[in-house]
Amino acid sequence: MKNNKRMYGLVIILSIVIVAYSVADLNRVKTIHLESGMMKTYENYEERMEGSDLVVTAQLIGKPENILTPFDGFPDGYHLSTIKIVNVIKGDPKLENTEIEIREPYYIMENGLEPGITEVYYGHYTKLQSDSTYVLFLGWVEAWNQYGISSAHQGKFNIDQMDKAEEDMQRKDKGTTNLKEDIFSKLPIEKLN
Amino acid sequence: MVKRNFFSAFILGCLIIGYCSSTFASHDTAHILKGQFRQGASSLTYWLDSSVNSYGMQSHFQHAFTNWNNSSSKVNMSASTNASSDIKVYVGSNNLPVGYAGLTEMYYLNIFGTAVLISPNNVINGTLFDRVTIRIDDTQRIALGYTGWDKVVKLTGHEIGHALSMHHFENNPAHSNQNSWMYSGSQTNSAYPSSDDVSHLRYKWGN
Numbered sequence: 001m002k003n004n005k006r007m008y009g010l011v012i013i014l015s016i017v018i019v020a021y022s023v024a025d026l027n028r029v030k031t032i033h034l035e036s037g038m039m040k041t042y043e044n045y046e047e048r049m050e051g052s053d054l055v056v057t058a059q060l061i062g063k064p065e066n067i068l069t070p071f072d073g074f075p076d077g078y079h080l081s082t083i084k085i086v087n088v089i090k091g092d093p094k095l096e097n098t099e100i101e102i103r104e105p106y107y108i109m110e111n112g113l114e115p116g117i118t119e120v121y122y123g124h125y126t127k128l129q130s131d132s133t134y135v136l137f138l139g140w141v142e143a144w145n146q147y148g149i150s151s152a153h154q155g156k157f158n159i160d161q162m163d164k165a166e167e168d169m170q171r172k173d174k175g176t177t178n179l180k181e182d183i184f185s186k187l188p189i190e191k192l193n
Numbered sequence: 194m195v196k197r198n199f200f201s202a203f204i205l206g207c208l209i210i211g212y213c214s215s216t217f218a219s220h221d222t223a224h225i226l227k228g229q230f231r232q233g234a235s236s237l238t239y240w241l242d243s244s245v246n247s248y249g250m251q252s253h254f255q256h257a258f259t260n261w262n263n264s265s266s267k268v269n270m271s272a273s274t275n276a277s278s279d280i281k282v283y284v285g286s287n288n289l290p291v292g293y294a295g296l297t298e299m300y301y302l303n304i305f306g307t308a309v310l311i312s313p314n315n316v317i318n319g320t321l322f323d324r325v326t327i328r329i330d331d332t333q334r335i336a337l338g339y340t341g342w343d344k345v346v347k348l349t350g351h352e353i354g355h356a357l358s359m360h361h362f363e364n365n366p367a368h369s370n371q372n373s374w375m376y377s378g379s380q381t382n383s384a385y386p387s388s389d390d391v392s393h394l395r396y397k398w399g400n
Contacts, residue, residue, distance in 0.1 A: 073308070
């Protein structure tokens with residue numbers, strides 16, 4: 001009788017632990033911004049244009065794909081995202097109104113036995129949001145046969161102020177805020193509409 | 194006589210206060226991380242992946258490790274053939290996002306011995322780490338102008354500096370010397386750590 005009570009108690013405790021872990025696993029999101037590196041930074045619009053292969057206004061289409069590329073047991077990756085190009089500011093004008101795939105510098109990984117996931121962003125980058133329009137500065141990488149966001153948080157600027165995550169992150173980075181102001185003061189207005 | 198002594202003391206006092214202020218401002222957490230290797234820096238090991246030699250950067254890394262070692266008696270990083278070393282170095286091509294020539298990442302080892310990535314923000318605030326990986330993107334290194342012996346050394350020295358808990362010197366309050374290894378983004382000829390690099394290292398670890 002006593003043993004049965006103990007067994008029931010153990011089962012109840014175990015069930016609570018399993019439920020708690022499952023809830024934590026679904027809800028816990030850790031965020032990491034990788035800032036210890038040598039990233040090319042830009043002081044002004046002219047430099048930013050010079051350092052890009054393709055500059056466009058664009059919107060995110062569909063759901064980006066998380067691609068993991070671990071190296072020697074350590075985590076790494078990127079997101080493969082489809083964008084619809086609204087205007088071409090630098091590059092082939094024939095790309096207007098087309099959709100292309102680009103690499104965004106962030107990835108998502110499971111935490112192993114710890115609950116939840118971790119979102120890892122290069123620099124102060126924040127991911128493209130659907131229903132928002134951006135100016136994107138892209139670099140072509142022959143080995144990937146595709147474009148990637150150039151210099152993380154200095155390669156993506158929200159136009160319509162819908163991306164609050166980007167706004168919050170830029171508030172902490174004076175250099176990028178100044179760069180954004182310079183870019184928006186010099187970009188042709190018709191390209192931003 | 195009294196006036197002259199008072200004036201001299203006043204000037205001396207201003208100079209001392211000025212020196213203390215600038216020292217305090219230049220060695221704050223904008224430039225030095227509170228977090229560090231759990232074991233300290235006096236007996237660290239580093240391991241160079243075969244890719245480092247394949248890309249011709251072995252001598253650059255060895256030079257940078259040696260010069261950081263020579264900057265403080267409390268810092269000693271020695272080469273190891275053991276892949277479980279504290280600092281692991283890799284070189285690849287297009288292995289980093291566009292715009293990145295190098296990246297340093299910190300990890301702690303969990304109870305299963307697995308390396309878990311740590312947020313640099315946590316390291317700034319004091320989180321200890323057990324492992325560091327340094328990655329160089331050789332294609333972007335060249336595209337971004339880190340070419341020639343001195344500039345490549347600056348790149349390698351910069352990334353090793355992060356492993357030693359140094360942060361970027363252009364962070365506010367910024368240092369003006371762009372030749373410093375820890376001043377990121379400038380492709381200057383810097384074969385040796387600057388006086389700012391050395392003073393920050395000694396501030397962190399001791400002379």
